[in-house]
Each structure stands twice: as C-alpha cells, then as structure tokens.
Amino acid sequence: MRSPFSFASLGAFAIVTSLLVVSANGCSHAAPQAPGVRKTWILTAMGFTREHDHVAPGFDLDRQVTRMPDAASCGQLDLTAPDGTPGIDNQLSLLIPVVEKQFGNAIDGIIQGAINDGRLLIAFDLANVRSTANDRDITMEVKLAQGKPTIGTDGVLDAYQTLDMRENGQIISPAEGGTFANGTFTIGPFPLRIPIAIFDVAFTIFIRDALVRFTVDEDGNAEGILGGSISMDEVADGVKDGAGVAPLLPQIRGVGLLFADMGLDPDTGKCSLLSSALSLKARPAFLR
C-alpha cells in the first residue's frame, strides 16, 4: 500500500513548521522610543511539540475549551497543557508523531542545523523593558539575523553574541502589550509573516494569530513556546513550484483538511487552519 506521506511531503511540513528562513521580505519600522531598556534574545532551538495522552504545550488560540467534537473545531478536541491548563489548540502536536512514524524524527535536527549554521536566526527584540520579573506595556519585534553564529561546546549558540540584522529583517510591526509576570513574558496575538525558504522554495508563511510566551532564568536564558494557526492550503500554494512537489500537493492539502481545527468556513463547514505550537529556547544576544 502506498504510504500516505512521501519524503517530499515531510519536507513540506518541515517548511511549514521549521520556518527555515533564508529569503528576506517585509517592511521596516523604526523602533519606538521607550524609557526601559532594549533586550534581545536569539532563538537557539526550536522544536516540535508532541501530544502524549492528550497533553501537549500550546495556547488556547480560539478561547474555547472543546471537550466534545463540535462543528466549530471541525471535530478536533482540545488538549491540556502540561500544567493542566485546558483548551490547548495544538493539532500540529498530533500530526508530528504521525509524520515521524513514517519518516523518522529528522526534522528537529534539520531545524537545529539551520539555526547553528546561520540560516534560521530569529530574534525577539523587546523594547522598554524595565524588569524581566514583572512588567507591562512591552513592545516586541521579531527580527531576522544573519551571519555565522558562534557555537559553544554544548552545541548551542553562545549567549550575548552580536549578530547582524538581515536587510529588511524586521518581519513584523511591533507587537504591543507584552507583559512579564513572575519572570514569564507573554505577548500576542499578533500577525506574524515569516519569509522562509527551503531548498528551491521561497515563500512567506503567515501565522494569523501568533502568541509567544517564554520564561527567563537567572542567567538570562529564555525557554517557552510560539503558537498560532497556519493554513495548509497556503503552505501548499507556497511550495507548489518546488521541484518534485507538485505530485504531493494533494497530500499536503489533504492532511491540512484532516487535522485542521480552526478557520471554520460556515458555508462549507470545513476548517482551513491548523493550530500549532513550537517549543523554543533563546539566549540573550545583540543585534547590529
């Protein structure tokens, strides 16, 4: 029997979810003047989250706790966060094990490789930070950096390194209203468009309702998640011109349909968006 996924479709998921950033795009805005200090973190690791026993990290993107299949979530049930928070929307965490069962778990390695060799350098640039314990009204920009980062003997980007911002590397308008509460920073939802490229494919992935949450430890290192919903149709459109991708497009769209839980079209009764969450680690850095 033919496998429902091919390696190329794995690649397509990797595209969607790993945000391998090589191309540049977007607009440029001057950072707002702020009385606090600027603090920047560079993402040193990004990983897929995996569901286990209905538990997975993520956000409650639709602000609904779906315990029984319903039309609004196209029959998909919500998950529970490791800390017990209900209503977690993270269909990607269910999809990933399926993909890995078929193809092995190479994707995390691909992402780490892209970070460590400088192809996927995403910075969270916070302005107006007075305290990383408790604070509010913090603005955040997501930026793309470039260059060869320095890597420590632990295989992780060295903290406090200075990276060059990519030209036009500011990829969202400043998101506002971020807060620190007991050392945990939360911001969103905000629209996040990330221009990505893998192999010969370049397109922009659009996370409509991105949320970011991370906790800063005493060394300044951050750990948390990035969530939001993505359209598998858009992904399919974005990658359609890639070599060898065309035959896989139906599978990509099909999987999207199978797992989608958001973006209900009242006319068709179908969902077009896949809720997602990625785990992330970040270290303090400087942008030039």
Place this chain on the structure above:
Amino acid sequence: MVPYRHSLRVALIVGATACYSGGPLDPPAPPVTTGPVGAAIASPSAAQRLTRVQYANAIRDLFGAEVVVPTALEPDIAGNGFEAVGAKSSTISARGVEQYETAGYSIGKQVAANPTLLARILTCTPTAPDDAACARIFVSALGPVVYRRPLADAEIASLSAIVTTAGTAFASFEKGVSYGIARMLQSPHFLYRPAAGEPDSDNPGKKRYTSYEIAARLSFFLWNSVPDAELLAAAKSNALDTYEHVSAQVERMLASPKARDGLRNFVKEWLRLGELDDLTKDSKLFTTFTSDLGPMAREETLRVFDSLVFEKDADIRDVMTTNQTFVTAKLASMYEIPAPSKTDFAPVDLPADGLRRGLLGHISILALYAHPTTSSATLRGKFVREKLLCTPIPLPPVNLSTGLPEATPDAPTLRARSLVHMGDPTCASCHRMMDPIGFGLEQFDGIGRLRSKENGTVIDPTGELDGAKFGGAASLGHAIHDDPRFAGCFARKLYQYATASEISDDEEATVSALAQRFALTGYKLKTLIAAVATSPAFRAYGDPK
C-alpha cells in the same frame, strides 16, 4: 681577547643624586621630579641569554620582518617571576644548542635566498663564490650589528673564512653568506648579552659597563630587542656616558613603536600572561572556552596597558578602575556587551553600572588565576598580593592536609567552604591574606564570566583587603588603585625586570626612590620606565658572581 678593548668612557653617575636615602616612610626633601633617581648600587652583572621573544625580535630587526623565525628554541625559565631574571642564570642545554643551530641555518637560508633581504646586509657584489674581500665587507658590516659591538680583526677573519669556505663548497657566495649568518646567530656573542665591563677611570679599581653594553641594556629593556643603528652610533661616539645623554636616547626610544614591544613584554612577564597559551579549562563546564581564548584574553590586557601608556599617558593605576578595554566579538559576548567589531579587537566602554572594571575584570587574569573547573579565591588573592601589592605569601606548609572541604548544603559556596577551611589556624594564617581578597571576584567564574549564584546560592562578593572591607570586584579595584603599595609594586617589578636582579638590600633605596618619583610625576608609567632606564643603578656595573 680584543672585543672589549675599545675604551669608551662611560661616566656613571655614582652616588646618590637626590635625597632618597631612606624608605618611603622618611619625609622627603622638596620634591624632585627630574634628574637621575637613586644611587649607583647595582646587582651583580651576568650574561643574560636572549629570551625566545628577544631572539625573534632581534631577527626581525636585524634582517626584516619577512623572516620566519623558528619557534622551537630553548625555553625561557622564569626566575623570581620574570623570564628576564631567569635569563641571567639559566644555561643553554644540548638540545638548545641544536635548536639554535637549526634556527641559524633556517634564517641564513631565508635571508640569502631573498634578494631584498640580502641587499640590506650585503653591500658588495661578489666576483666569485669565494670572494674574500666581499666576504670581509659583509662580515664587517653585519657582525657588529649582530654582536652589538665592534668586531676584532681576528673575529672578522674567522667569520669571513666560514663565508668563503661554504661559498666554495657550494659554488655560491650567497650560500656562503647563509653560513656566515648561521655562524653568527649561534655565537654566544649573539645568544647572550655578555657584560664584561671595562675599568672605570673615575673609580679606580672599579668597573663600568662599556657604552655598547649600556646600549644593549637600554634596547633590551625598552624595546626587548637589539640596539638600532642610532643607538650603536651613540655607543660608538661615547654618547651614552651621562644622565643627559642617556635621557635623550631613552626619550627617543620611548617614542619608537618598538617601545610598545618592550612594555608588552614587561606586562606579559610580570602578570605571567605567557601561561595563557596553555590554559586548561573544562570545556563541558565552560561552554565558551576555546583554545584561542587564552591568547585572545592576553591581547586584551596588553592593549589596555598599551593604550593607557602610549595613547593616553594616563595614571597607570587607572588600569585597576578603567571601564575602557579592547575586545573581539568573542570577548564581547563573554562580557555580555555588543561587539564593536566583527573581525578584530576594538575599543569599547564597559557598562558604567557593571561589575567588570579594570584589570581584575579581564578574562586573562580571572581565567589564569583559577582552576580548570572552578574559580579560586586563593589563587586570585595570591595574585593580588604578590603581583599587584608585592606582599609575598609564605609557602604552604608541607606534611599538612591543605584541602578545601566539599560543598555541602551548609557551605554551598567557595566562600563558605573557605571559611570552614580557615577555621584551622594553621591554614588561616596564610589564607587570611589571600582568600578575603579573592572573595571579591567570586562573581566571576573559573573562566571569567559573570555569575550571580554558586550551587543555587547567591554569591556574596564582599571582601577585605588588610582589614578594609570592600563591596565587590569594582570596589576592590578602587582599593588597589588607591593602595600606595600598588604604585610601589610597579616600581619594584619594573626595576626588577629591567635589572634582571633579585633586589638586594642595597638596592631597596633605589626602589623606594623610584616609587617616590613615580608618585610625584603622576604615576605615568612612561616616566617610570625612563626613570629606571636612566637610573644610576641600572647603568652601574655590579661585580659578577
């Protein structure tokens, strides 16, 4: 034995020139800020052998920077904490003789094969591979520069013979030149700085340095290299015989870029920064440790000294408190500051409110004076005592368990463990002198990165310097800056380095006088260097042992 026959007058200034007969506690006479410092009482003279750096600098200055100098040379041996002092007593081993031979031929070959380099030292055009006249011209020109003195006729004949013999053997005059160079570079006249002296006509029965020996003393102290043509000319014309004459040369020499080599070498030897080449750190624990970190950190420290002395002519004590330093991108990340340059060292101001200040914030010092896996309040405190304050620590007792207790919940930090350790009176007598200083640097880990906690406990960075409490690394730097022993230690270390001596009781007055002059002239290191170089003691011949 002709080499030292030339009778050049070196009228040494003998006797005290100012009023510094006592120690620093004696009330000084009206401040004197010019003129020679101290008395003409010197330690025994001896033939210092060229250190590895001096050998390399000499080759650069004799033949050109293009020459690749072999690095496998007799290792330097430190004496009293200085390679310069060790060079006065250590010998050259059989392997060293072999290495100097290899190096000599390598350099000779490079020079002879390079027309540009050859043209600098060969002024005649040979008419045959064994052109004796040209060989003589070559040897007569190069010999005095390599041996730093005029050559005797017999020496010229002997060296010329090697040139023509080798030239004949290989049917190439240039080959002969390469053997001539190799011959001179293996000679003890080059490898050592012999100080035979000459009778001092002003002090019958006593000796003084020849003017050529004075020239070499000046150039190796100020430049860490051989005298240049002008200095040799001054020696030849007997223009190094008075304080004024020497002062003029010292002023000229300190204005030369080569003076920076001299300063760097002093700092490197004094602070033992050479050891950074073999820095061992557990790179699993210290994830930013790489083998280039030690040399890089040394360069930072040397640049800070260089800048304070030659760019700013600042009060050198500021080295303990300045927030200005020089960093690469790597050092910047370890200091948690934006990198000012992608590719090279660049000047940077450390954050005004940061803990890192001055020399004691340098990774060079913090990493060198620590263990491979941990910091060490003892090693850092000992460094401050011995290198910065010149207060020696007694040797640790033998036959005694000197270990620190393990970290426990009750004593999770190095500080707490050390305090347990110091509960033992035998240990406490010495560790009291070191550990409370090092506690102030405990917020820097074994590789010099900032940390706030150790084993989950917030680090207490307060400490004590001889009873005066301080609040942390920055205030420790200020305390040392203001400590008169620090400035005095500069004078002592520089004098010791310059004279390559174990300072005798008779020389203590000179050291005190130098410290006093240093204070009176605003703690300018250049001024102190000049004061040492022109001091009667530096220029006085001490009877050899």
Place this chain on the structure above:
Amino acid sequence: MKRTLSRRSVLRGFLAGGVVTIGLPYLEVFGGLKRAHASPDGLPKRFGMFFWGNGVLPDRWVPAATGTAYALSPTLSVLAPSQPKISIVTGMKVPIVNQIPHMSGPIGFFTGSPPVTGKPDAFNAPTLDQVIASVVGVDSRFRSLEAAVQPGATGLSYNGANSQNPAEASPAALFARVFGPEFVKPGTTPPYNPTLDLRKSVLDGVAEDANSLKSILGATDKHRLDQHLDGVRALEQRIQRLKESPPNLAACTVPASPKDQYPDVAGRPPMSEISRAMVDILAMTLACDQTRVFSLWFSSPVNNTLFTGAPAGHHQLTHDEPSPQPEVAKILDQIMGELAYLLKAFDAIPEGDGTLLDHCAILATSDCNYGRQHTLDDFPIVIAGSCNGALKTGLHYRAPSPDNTSKVALTLARAMGLTLDSFGTAEGKVTSGLSAIEV
C-alpha cells in the same frame, strides 16, 4: 691567544657553594669506563625515567605482601603483565628537608643533594639520568633524550644548578629530531653530506667564541658557558655519528610518524595519546641505539591537568577531594596505564635472547608520596627491567625502616655500569646501594 675547547671538567665541585656539575667528557673522572656499560651479551644497556606529578594514594599503592610472591596493589595492578620484570620498592625516604611541596622530593631523590641554598625549589646537582648519561651517553647519537607528555611541561632533568635539559613536549618534534632526514639506519652507510664538515667548522667557531667569553666573564657565566660548550660538544659528536655506518640492529625500524598536533579534547589534553606517541618513538630510538638514556616526564609537579573523566584538575583534586579520593585514584590508574603501555612496548621489541625491556633499567616515580600531604617517606618507586641481569625483578621490597632513596639511585647507576663510590651529598650521601634488588 686562542683557547681551545676545554675537554676537561666538569664533574667537579663548582665554587665554594658546592655546585656539582656534570659535563663531557667523563673519562678522567670515571677512569676509562668507556664501553663498560655494554652488557655481557654485547647489547647496550639503557636507563630511563618515567615521572608523574602529585604523588600517589599510599593505601592503594603499597602491595600488602613482600618478596616475590606478592599481589600488586590496586594502583599497580595494571602493571600485572609486566610483574615478573618489575620490582616495587617501598619504605624509602627522600633524604632532604621537606621544604617545598612537590619539589623537595624530586630534588632529593634525583640528585641525592639539598637544593640551592636559599632557593629550596632549585636543583643544585645533576639528576640521576644525567649522572648516568655523562658516562653511558658517549657512544650514542644523543647523550640523552628528554620527552614530556603534559603540554608545556619541561621535565626535571638537570646538569646542575640552573642547568636544565628541557624536555621535548611535541611528539612530532621528537620524531623529527631522531628520525628526521639525518637519521642513519643502523647497518646502512650514509651518503656523503658536504654540510657536515661545514657545520663542524661553524661549531668549532662557536666553541671558540664561548671560550673567549669565558676568559672575560665572571665565574657564574663561565660555568654557564661550560654548559653551552657541552652542548656544542654533544652536537659535534652527533655530527660525527652521522658520518659513521653504525652496526646493524635487527629490531631497529623507523616508527610511524606521529601527528603534528595533539589538540585538547573538550578542554582536556589527550595525555594517553601523547604518551603513547612518545613511547612508540622512544622505544625505536632505543632499539636503533640513538640514545641510551631517556626520561619521559608524564606530568609536572603540582600539575593541574584536567584528566579524561576527572571533575577537576589533578592537583586540585589531590587536596580538595575527600578521602579516599576516588577521582585521584582514577587519575593514578590512567597514569599507571601509560607506564604499563611503555613496559609492554619495550618488552615487545626482541633484543638478543630477551627484549629491549630486559636491557633497560627504568625508574618510575613521582614528586611525593601522599599527594594531599606532600610526604617524602615511603616514596613510590617502580623499577622495571633487569638491566641485562644486573637487577632483580619480580619482587616487592619494603625497607624495614625508612631508608635513603639515594641507595636506589646508586644501585641503578651501578647497574648501568658506572663505578661510583657514592651517590648524593650531605644527608643524601650513600656509599652502598639497595642490595635487595641487586644481583
């Protein structure tokens, strides 16, 4: 008047301070001992030293039983394959005042003499390897060879005060020195090399310079120039050897060339790899009779080397780790493992009716007994090889009461063929060896 290179001196009292210095040549002093060090089977005897810093853990070092039927202790157990060819000597005491942790031990043991007055960390007399080399070293290309494993280490081989023979810490450099282009394989005839005579002439000139300087400098400098002249002489001798066709030696082959660099692995020097590279070169250096005296300085006194698997530097652990110091024990196991490798490598080279090891006397020791307390009693001593039948092996000898380590030194020197009346000075002086290990 030109002074010729002095062929006299230098094993003599130097100055009133009693500095004893070894130098070439040796004939007058040792009364025509030349070639007396050759074994009965005609093969040369060799002397070697293997040294590590920071002592041992006595409880894991001293074997419980004595005599020939004894079980090796935990630290020594890795030497089991060589047990019949080694002797363990315990209960010996270094005969000088214990003033400087880690330095009084080597100074007292290797020279049998006190340090320089006022400088308790300074050697004041030649070390045992040089005492032996001054006699034995004359026939081979190199009078002695010193190698170090720990990066940056220079060893503790001295010709006398201030006169160190710095060890070679790079296997590639040692290889190049011995087996470089100049190497003449025993049994072959070297091609005519015109540079050799020229080099000799140059060195003659250098010696002339040294002699002329000696005539105008002070006594200390004269002594230093004598040392320099010794080096020049040794190099001239080496050049002379390069012109000769040495007799064939069956076991001699050029070893594989080592790596150029041995960079740290995760911040730790690859001690084992470096040590084995050095041993492989040294084994063939001896088999090819390029030298008859070697020393391998595995690690220095007070070294804080970060050994593989250790949570802290070696020296730090010896003081800070609580008893019974399991991490220190593991480091000592590693060090003894490298000694075991050396013995095995030497024993794998056939020579005459036996092996290279059988023609060696190798002294393995450290800078103190218990590293934590820098003790000088019950010094750790392993002697390997029978020196072609001159030494007893396969036993553990324990001195019934603290005995002078100089006896061990004297026994080893005599086993190598030296006819010494005594070894050491002052408290360290002995006139008889350790008969228990003498044949």
